[in-house]
Amino acid sequence: MKIVFTASEAAPFIKTGGLGDVAEALPSALSSIKGNEVILFLPFYSKIKNNPNIPTEFIKSFSVDLSWRKQHVGLFKYKSRKKKLSVYFIDNEYYFKRDSEYGQGDDGERFAYYSKAVLESLVQIGITPDVIHCNDWQTALIPIFLHAFYQDELGTAKTVFTIHNIEYQGLCDPYFLGDTLGLGEEYRNKLTYGDCINFMKGAILESDAVTTVSKTYAGEIKYPYFAHGLSPVIEEHAFKLDGVVNGINPALNDPSSDSALTVNYSVKNFADGKRKNKIALQEALGLPVDPDVPMIGMVSRIVSHKGFELICDIARELLKENVQLVILGTGDRAFEDILKKIASSNKSKFSLNLCFDSKLASKIYASSDIYLMPSKSEPCGLSQLIAMRYGTVPVVNATGGLKDTVEPFDGKKNGTGFNFQSFNRDDLLDALHRCLDVYRNDKASWNIIVKNAMSYDSSWDKPAKEYMEIYNRLVD
Numbered sequence: 001m002k003i004v005f006t007a008s009e010a011a012p013f014i015k016t017g018g019l020g021d022v023a024e025a026l027p028s029a030l031s032s033i034k035g036n037e038v039i040l041f042l043p044f045y046s047k048i049k050n051n052p053n054i055p056t057e058f059i060k061s062f063s064v065d066l067s068w069r070k071q072h073v074g075l076f077k078y079k080s081r082k083k084k085l086s087v088y089f090i091d092n093e094y095y096f097k098r099d100s101e102y103g104q105g106d107d108g109e110r111f112a113y114y115s116k117a118v119l120e121s122l123v124q125i126g127i128t129p130d131v132i133h134c135n136d137w138q139t140a141l142i143p144i145f146l147h148a149f150y151q152d153e154l155g156t157a158k159t160v161f162t163i164h165n166i167e168y169q170g171l172c173d174p175y176f177l178g179d180t181l182g183l184g185e186e187y188r189n190k191l192t193y194g195d196c197i198n199f200m201k202g203a204i205l206e207s208d209a210v211t212t213v214s215k216t217y218a219g220e221i222k223y224p225y226f227a228h229g230l231s232p233v234i235e236e237h238a239f240k241l242d243g244v245v246n247g248i249n250p251a252l253n254d255p256s257s258d259s260a261l262t263v264n265y266s267v268k269n270f271a272d273g274k275r276k277n278k279i280a281l282q283e284a285l286g287l288p289v290d291p292d293v294p295m296i297g298m299v300s301r302i303v304s305h306k307g308f309e310l311i312c313d314i315a316r317e318l319l320k321e322n323v324q325l326v327i328l329g330t331g332d333r334a335f336e337d338i339l340k341k342i343a344s345s346n347k348s349k350f351s352l353n354l355c356f357d358s359k360l361a362s363k364i365y366a367s368s369d370i371y372l373m374p375s376k377s378e379p380c381g382l383s384q385l386i387a388m389r390y391g392t393v394p395v396v397n398a399t400g401g402l403k404d405t406v407e408p409f410d411g412k413k414n415g416t417g418f419n420f421q422s423f424n425r426d427d428l429l430d431a432l433h434r435c436l437d438v439y440r441n442d443k444a445s446w447n448i449i450v451k452n453a454m455s456y457d458s459s460w461d462k463p464a465k466e467y468m469e470i471y472n473r474l475v476d
Helices: 018-031 107-124 142-149 185-191 199-206 215-220 231-236 270-285 308-318 333-344 358-367 383-389 400-405 425-441 443-455 461-475
Strands: 002-006 037-043 056-066 069-078 085-091 131-135 158-163 196-198 209-212 241-243 295-299 324-328 350-353 370-373 393-397 418-420
Touching: 002 018, 002 107, 018 037, 018 085, 018 131, 018 461, 037 107, 056 107, 069 107, 085 107, 107 142, 131 142, 131 461, 142 158, 142 185, 142 199, 158 199, 158 461, 185 199, 196 199, 199 231, 209 215, 209 461, 215 241, 215 400, 270 295, 270 324, 270 358, 270 443, 295 358, 308 324, 308 333, 308 425, 324 358, 333 350, 358 383, 370 383, 370 425, 383 393, 383 400, 383 443, 393 400, 393 425, 393 443, 418 425, 425 443
Parallel strands: 002 037, 002 131, 037 085, 131 158, 158 209, 209 241, 295 324, 295 370, 324 350, 370 393, 393 418
Antiparallel strands: 056 069, 069 085
């Protein structure tokens, strides 16, 4: 099967968030399936174009129309030995020679251009894919442009649109329909929601299949609390909605080989390995060295979405107990200031690290006993999957992908963590106390939970197979 995967970012070329991980791992997993040929398209951002470690070759140049605009397209290809996975870059310095990838005043036009340039590139290089897989609002116009302008050349291609986070939908003024997109009035209702042109709404209507990144989140976004205004649209098109839980790259998140750790370990010797890593991290962070004290870790953006209103609410009460809390991340200044005050009066129990440091992140995952992730909503979540790989027991809000990936401990032999059902301080504290009680008083059960967590299959093999089932259903 010929699969085109298009996104606004993909590691290792460019990454600002979880989409970058997905757009690296999923195309790679799909390309390893016999009979598949996968093409990944990305914008040729300056950070990619000027990176000497990313060798490319020029393919051809042509133009693409955006209403009355005729814009240059330079098509480049990544030089790689992989035969079943090709990476193409869309070059236009007017749109992509910027200091940052997102947050520009003309983002709507930039990614409208990118979406149309992807389709024109396929025509120019003579490839008609079986499936075009689009991701988030930046590529949401591809199904619309395909139907409006490319039926003759690419009309047999099926489209899949994946919602990674429904909060960001691609909103533009009403005039954008004709002035920039060059679409007729027959498309206004398909793209208009409220008083805006809404890219994501158009993709939901025009795609052959819609997916999101966990089964629970696929159900949640039918409701107003989670859908950021789009619940009626999701509900109407629920017949083509699936949830597929993301994976992580096991090789990049492996305590047996992670060079950032003081001591490497596996499921066979995790107790000694985690103990030694905890001692080293306590020394490095200036915390009292005590391998028996339960260490609670967080590697996160410090924002409301990640549950930090609850963290700020319970931190003082939690730190009255014999625990250590280690947080790494940056985010909302108001939350940062509250946490600074709490940390300053609890220096022997709370290490607050307002930065991002990938090596320190690995150390926290490996050294902590408990990983705290009380997200208000979480489409999938990757941190809980990484934590489990490192044998750190997650305590999570039972929402989105957290509910799908963290099985509550049943008091016997099943479970990979602990959860709470309602987003409030009391339920969070109750879940933490249940977890701490097992850690302190039932080491046999604790070791079972850790082994279960470390044995959880978080690879991309299963998600890739589930996506293939969706593709085959569409093509057949």
